[in-house]
Amino acid sequence: MKTNVFKTPEEIIPSLANYFVNCANEFINKQGKFSVALSGGNSPKKFYELLASADFKSKIDWKKVDFFFGDERYVPQDDPESNYLMAKTSLFDHLDIEDSQIYKVDTSLDPATAAQDYGRCICQYFDDKPSFDFVLLGLGDDAHTASIFPHTSLVWIDEENVKEVYLEDKQVYRISFTAPLINASKNVVFLTFGASKADAIKAVFEGEKNVDLYPAQLIDPENGELQWFVDEAAVSKLTEKP
Numbered sequence: 001m002k003t004n005v006f007k008t009p010e011e012i013i014p015s016l017a018n019y020f021v022n023c024a025n026e027f028i029n030k031q032g033k034f035s036v037a038l039s040g041g042n043s044p045k046k047f048y049e050l051l052a053s054a055d056f057k058s059k060i061d062w063k064k065v066d067f068f069f070g071d072e073r074y075v076p077q078d079d080p081e082s083n084y085l086m087a088k089t090s091l092f093d094h095l096d097i098e099d100s101q102i103y104k105v106d107t108s109l110d111p112a113t114a115a116q117d118y119g120r121c122i123c124q125y126f127d128d129k130p131s132f133d134f135v136l137l138g139l140g141d142d143a144h145t146a147s148i149f150p151h152t153s154l155v156w157i158d159e160e161n162v163k164e165v166y167l168e169d170k171q172v173y174r175i176s177f178t179a180p181l182i183n184a185s186k187n188v189v190f191l192t193f194g195a196s197k198a199d200a201i202k203a204v205f206e207g208e209k210n211v212d213l214y215p216a217q218l219i220d221p222e223n224g225e226l227q228w229f230v231d232e233a234a235v236s237k238l239t240e241k242p
């Protein structure tokens, strides 16, 4: 695991964008395409916007990039809560790519069927051996990642799959990669910044091992690389500074 610490979020984003460009080009040169699973929420928006900017757009052959979602809110694709919509407006709409390169969760199906359908689509894409080239993750203030929330059934699923989960407190469904599916990836990157994440980072890095309480502790790629891109505020509570 490597932890990259920056003074501010403004400094993290270009460094992560350069890392992404290098990964993309390495995989495209090696295998002709690059499979990416995006995260949602607020943190990645500026990163997506930078990738879509004039400075970065020309650095990748985007026609060779296939996009998936590590998790999705169970809402229509035009709902402001939709992770797909956020990625569309900040990234996809600015790239010259085909709709067939964007693998969305079909939230018109019921939650269990939507998860099964997305899992099947991923299995087909990878000929039954899923292994994303790049998975971007966020960290919730409660130490959830993707939509693997504390004290939910998703924490305990040991198959490389996609599952639905009902969040009692929010009264909503989410569709999410399981931890084993994330851990089968080649590069897993957390983008996490801000003082509101300091307790969660402290718990994940230095807390007792308790995946039910701190699901992000589940993330440990089997044969891949794990990197954290964080700012000083997010790691401010760590006893051992990375």
Ligand SMILES: O=C1O[C@H](COP(=O)(O)O)[C@@H](O)[C@H](O)[C@H]1O
Residues within 6 Å of the ligand: 039, 040, 041, 042, 043, 044, 071, 072, 073, 083, 137, 138, 139, 140, 141, 145, 146, 147
């Ligand atoms: O709900 C979600 O939360 C996490 C963290 O989001 P952030 O807004 O705190 O950065 C995110 O990674 C996940 O994709 C999203 O659905």
